[in-house]
Amino acid sequence: LFVATTLVNGSYYYAVTTLINNIENLTIVSGTNSLANAVSETVSKPMPVLQEIRTISNLPIEIYTSFISSKFAADQPLMLKAGFVAVDFSVNRNNASGSNPLRIYFHSGGKDYLESIQKLDGDEVRVNIEDNFPDRTLNSAWWGSNPEYDIYKTTNNVVAPTTGINNNYSQQRVNDIIDWAINQLPIDSNRIYINATSRGSGPAFIYAITYPERIAAVKVNGGIFDFGFYNDWQSTCTLNPEKKNRVEADLRYGTVATNLMCNLGIRTYEALNGGWMIHEYPTRDYPFIYSNNGKMDDVVGWTEKTIFYDSLNRNHLGGYFFWDNRDHGGNTGQTWDNSNFDLYRFRRNVSFPAFAFCSLNEDFGNGNGLTGEDHGTINGALNWSDNIIDNAQTWQIKVFVRNLLDKNDNIIVYPDSCTADVTPRRLQNFPATPDSTLYWQVIHLGQTVQSGSINYQGVLIVIPQVKIFRDTSTLILSTSSQQNYYLDSDSDGFGDPLTFMQASSQPAGYVSSNTDCNDQNSQVHPAAPDICNGIDDNCNGVVDDKAPNAIITPSGSISVCKGTVITLTAGTGPEWQYQWKKGSNNIAGATASSYSTTKTESGSFSVVITAAGGCSATSAATTITRMSLPAAIITSLGNLDICSSGQVTLQATSGSGYKYQWQKNSVNISGATNQNYVATAVGSYKVIVTGSNGCKKTSTVIKVTKSCKLAEAGEVNESEISFFPNPNNGTFDIVLKNFDEENFGTLSIFDLSGRMVYQQQIEISGGEFSRKIKLSDKLGDGVFLVEFITNESKHQQMMVVSK
Template sequence: MKDCIAYQSQVKSYSSTAVNNNYRWLLSILIIVFIQQTASSIVPPDSYVNNLNAYKNNGQVFLTWQNVQNQSAYYKVYRSATAITTGAQLINCEYLGYTNSVSSLDYDLSRHDGVDRYFVIQQGNGPLNSGTGLFVATTLTNGNYYYAVTTVVNGTEEVTLVPGANTLQIPVAETVSAPQPVFQQTRAVGSKTIEIYTNFISSKYAVGMPLMNKAGFIANDFILFRNNATSGKHPLRIRFHGGGGDFFLNSTSVQGDELNINPDHFLPGGKNAYWWGANENFNILDSDSNESSPINGVNYDFSQQQISRIINWAIANLPVDTNRIYLEGSSMGSIGAYFYALRYPERIAAVKLSGSVFDLSFQDDFYPGCTLNEGNMNRLDGDKQFGKVNANLSANSGLQFFDQLNGNWYTDTYKEKDYPVIYSINGKNDTVVGWTEKTIYYETLNTTHIGGYYFWDRRKHGGGTLTTWSDENFNLFRYRRNVSFPAFSNCSTNEDYGNGSAASGEDYGTVNGFLDWKDNVTDNAALWKVKVFLRDLDKINGIAVAPEFCTVDVTPRRLQNFKMEPGDAVDWLVEHDGLAIQSGTLEFEGGILTIPGIMVYKDTITITLTHATTEDTIDRNISGVTVIPNIFVGNTTIHWIMPEQGRCTVTVFDFQGRVIKTMFAAESGEGLQQLVWHADDAKGNPARPGIYFIRLQTGNTVETKKCVITR
């Protein structure tokens, strides 16, 4: 009795507000219990999921639950800042997408192993099991959030909610941060150890924006091979495998001290993402259900987003030199490597491609059976995933999809971007990705001035017996993101690649392949200087000997310190053997600056740029004579520079000092002069093979160069 009186006194001492709050709390508990008991008594237990749990990690929430027994069921996921207790609330909740009954399946690893493997979502714990559902939501705004999962069977959504079973009773306290890959396992590949990670990409990627795909999340694995790198700074290579391969391909193959990361891009439904993504209406969970091409919707690049996440993570967690990140891709993998480099050139030092595609919109290859031609296998698959070429749907970048995946259009539209050094090898007999569009791209290189090295021969897709070129002509790891380089275009040594038919043009050849430069590029506020030369090239059997001389347009790319503003006058000078052979002044109009028609010798020339308004202005009062080539059959070209208008004489002497021919003796204008000697004497008779001397006389200055006529 005393206890009761004491309790009553204690109750009276509470404020009315506290009493009301206690009543509300008690009432809410009773309502939840009532709902749970009512729902359980009305809806069969197997109509909704059980044991919904949430695990928070690095800006993402991993929801797990026990699936219903029906394997054809789908699951929709909702989020709200308030408790979700009834199905009527779902219309006002944030819908995050749906998933299927095998959502915890690691389809990349399962595909490789040939047995079912399941995701690990928390490092230190084991993988999920086959009956566990999984959904990954990315936090977009700081706050406390509740989640609910409904079940869809045969198109009908069961919206009954049972707190603690398919809706959370306690909110998740979330904070926005960059999602991170989740470690899965280590494995031995031969004698080497690799690590496997998974990237989880949520379709709900921004507040107020639609889903990237109706499927609520996409997960893909990647392999990290550390190559014993534990400290210092190392190059990083990201390798995109071709069709038919997977992320284990060449995962431990290295050239030096680089780290390897090999991503994958398969979709849960069995198709791949073309190293890009898919249309928002494309069913990535059931590829066979996509019977027609989308005519609207946005094509999202979630596969490329995964690559960006991988690079960010690698920089933050591995001993990576950020100026030495490289991409490598073959066949379909070239699509990922090439177009990522175009979109994000500031991240990549160099790119190596084989069996590459430069224009995914091209569907008119000379060979009718090309898989990318209209109506053929790969084109039909692409039509269903991204829409037809003539529809040219929007991409999430804001561009039209097939514009963005047309390297000709993209590099012409964005000439001013500092693209990485690109190397590619293609085959004229490649019936998979075709040959015709390569020749169009080669032609475009002369106007976009992005440079790079492009080789072709008679190989088929993936090589074969008709290969000519060795891959030894390109060292991927030589180039650095923070070092400028000369981009070549309109090179006179380029072989004829033909009109797009495999039967036209040279059997093998290269665009820019014979050209190279010394690595010690000078790039400071006062000047930019580079030494350029012609090199021999390695073939599978033998050497392709470079010519003695060529002309080429040169565009400085990735300038670090030599800055130009629109309207600036820029002096340029070309020197050979210590003599000026070309010079001029160009006005920088913005974007890029290209010096046309530079003469390059096999034994190196030096190109120098300076600001015309500084004390470093080039002195043009230099004369010199060059003979290109200096060993020749038939004819050679004689070049010289006149510092000012005046009389000059060019004379040919034989080895005994006898005059063979006076080539020029007259008044000459200022600047570069040239003429051709056809290896003849004054009467037009052929000169005998042997040593000859070309003498230039201007005023009191005389200069002589030696040349040789061979048989």
């Protein structure tokens, strides 16, 4: 198949010649190897020719051949030695019948135009474009070549060209195929996308930078941003001097040092440098670009990526750029896949935000793959809602922080807020007139958190370091200084803080206040009275302001010993009324702010508090569990009258984990902590038993006596008798201490002749007794014996009376 087209309208004859041993036979025989009659031609590009419909994975795949001429215009220098080049592409229509998205795929190295043609995303139409030359070892990198480049025989390309104008004929072929697809396929011209992996990624990116107005968005993996860079940190990088891809590029375009001019009017390695292009032409209609690259990629390198990352920030190119420690094939070190990007959300006729200098961006290092973070992203943690307002007065967008997924669907969490420059890209209706003032503000939760103005000079609109929150910031750019007005759906004079518009005067249905918390209920607004209805009537953030706060102290679950009274206390407030409950039942008469249980009461206790106006609240229940007391009984293992034995063993009740403390006359006996205690003196004995749960019980008193005689000297001193003053005038106070808790005795006073001058029966309660005594006024001065006798002991002490 031979296809050619004229560059000038006219009538033409065509002939075929042969080459034998590289010598062309120019003999022309009319009607044999040439046309007998001229063909009338007009200038027009040759259309792709359908070659076949091939079935792949049960899908009909159309295969076309497109053609590149040696020139595109009569006065143009020769683009390549071949008269024309036939290059194939394939189409998967995906049964499309309407305005479907078109994805153009640049195949990877070693593959061809049928690579993955059967794999589709949703309702897309897919076109795969070939880039292999007749000599299958050669390609144009979907760009073009020098006119001296021999596309038929690689061995003829041995010296890098130093003259001539390089031509991007392969990029123009892509343009032609897009034009054909718009006319021949059921696609939406605003939804044309480019996708590539490996060898096709760099060319796909360069095409989108060169012809940005044709593409809605780009997705590339493992690509190149600057084809002229040759100093990668890995010496084995194929773009470094004398390496495979650098040698091929030198033969195809000339060396970087020579940097020949190209048909675009700039030098070749400027056209092949994305960072240079976006710097020189910052206002072009660039599509959104998604890219994934590896720091350990020695095929297309890493160092030049970091230079481009700096450039995209400084020139506000829109996109998401990810990196990790992967090699070229993603066999090792991969963190990211493509799950954080939706190619098809973008359209050529819809604006989007280009982020730059985001404070969440990780450190990609200095170009050496061993520096910086192992993985990270430029702008990938930022997102926006697609309902963008883009009209003659306003550009408004909602932006927010998002988390990301790694290749295993693990969530990588980012902080809740950040700052970033925001540049509107692909503005449709918002006017950007040079030397005009634009006004901007950032609204978060209904409040303006930033605002400013921009003196627009006709380059890019850059809104600096916008505060972006996870729960959304609304960025508003306007042509005049305007006020926010808020939708007042319920006409109560207060607006919805999240639904607003900017205007120079108040629009109908809008108000300046943004403090309504329910714009669908006219009875709810900041000026409304609060009533007990389970609603925040006055928008102060509190439901039922007057409702009591029903909290019990102590709270939760508590365990106490039987015999302990527990007092539960509730909060107090003006005119509060109380009803205590046990379980679900009211406790009769328990209507105070506190409630005291009995010594044995257990269960769940709560309180219902009712405030003035009828608001009531029920507390959480406090659950009381009662623990059993240990047994505390003393058993005498002998006669309690120790007259003959001199001692008796007292034994307390035994139990698992029991602890003991013996007392005599209500005083702890030092060291007496065993189950048994040997009493050797008269007195009142008891024991305090502590169970394993910590609960204590005190036994009843058991008395040890000695009937054979009065208390011995050592015993007398165990209890105390005192009186004061001494000497006295016949009137004094007497004090008895450390006696049995309940006891009786006789108090007698004798003169030195043995005559009794005073006697009284005394009842001792609680182990102590005190009283004022007045002797007879007739009693003279002298020394007297004071004696106190119980059935267990005898106490004597001398007293002086002096009147």
